Amino acid sequence: MLSKYVGLAADTCVSLRSKRVSLHTLRHSAAMELLLAGVGLSVISLWLGHESIQTIQTYLHAHLGLKEAALARVTSMDGQTGIRFQPDDKLLAFLDAL
Structure with a gap:
């Protein structure tokens, strides 16, 4: 059944x-959607049937959009929001050389 509907969805979503x-x-996608919706980690862990809440930490590390949203909420010491570190060319050159 899954193959059938993935095939149908691929007609409109070519990347599939x-x-x-x-x-x-699908299980992992659902867990990520719950995270993005603000459902607590302990609830998601129980829903997935994980033995430990530590298992759910994988999802936090995997989703860059979640990290971007968290960074957007950070405020600087002078109260400005959305300020992010911008490395200079010298630092980028050093990191590229590693």
């Missing part, structure tokens, strides 16, 4: 044609 979609993929 090159992806491997499994039930496990």
Whole structure:
């Protein structure tokens, strides 16, 4: 049934044609959506049937959008929001050389 509907969805979402979609993929996608909706980690961990809340930490490290949203909320010491560190060319050159 999953293959059938992934095939139908691929007609309108072409990027699905090159992806491997499994039930496990859907499980992880649902967990990420719950995170983005603000559901607590302990609730998501229980919903997924994890033995420990530490297992859910993987999701936090995996989603860059969640990190971007958190960074956007950071305020500087003078009260400005959305201020992010911008490395200079010398620092970027050093990091590229590593």
